[in-house]
Amino acid sequence: MLLVKRANEPGAGLWSVPGGHVEAGETDTEALVRELAEETGLVVEPGPLVGRVVRGHYAIADYSARAVGGTLRAGDDAADVRWVDATEYAALPLVDGLTETLAGWGVLPAQT
Template identity: 65%
Template sequence: MTDSSRHVACVGGILFDPDGRLLLVRRANDPGRGLWSVPGGRVEPGEDDHAAVVRELAEETGLTVRPGRLVGVVHRGPYRIADYLCAVAPGSAAVPCPGDDADDARFVDRAAYAVLPVVDGLTETLRGWDCLPRI
């Protein structure tokens, strides 16, 4: 059995604003309802990871992004989540607006991040990837 047959393929987008604040969403649905995480979701049939990241960030935050390099992969239960470093697409608005399965979306600094209830393992994972808020 291959990895892809045992796990649900998902993606996440890691996006910083020019000040070094990290984009997070508060999940409106399970898994993680009411908790904060990087935006993302399932890869749909026929999509590659980059197309899924663009779609998921648009759906959850209203932002148009350009995915870049793979930062890392985590496994959470049945989900295999590939997280990509993203940038706001040139000429696009950079103000997040929650949508789809996010009930809030915002850029957060270190102080704000420290008090948010985040999904299990997020802080340790982002710290290991050097992707926590920079200010």
């Protein structure tokens, strides 16, 4: 699973899935491609919707994606970025609710 260490609030210093805002005129998948390039340096091919959740006044839609190019690097508002397996995931300080949400969608990182 690809995770980013948040550089800014909310959750500065904690790990989460990459993401951001959909800009005016963008579709969800266009925003996914743009945000992943900005935060991780990766060029991705969007996959299916994994799940939706509402946090405060934000509606969050998470999609799967497949990296098809680029170079993994922290950019934009990410302090760090990395691929993690289940063991690494369990050892990281994560944003509140991430594990419960991903578990509910059946997409926690697999053991290697």
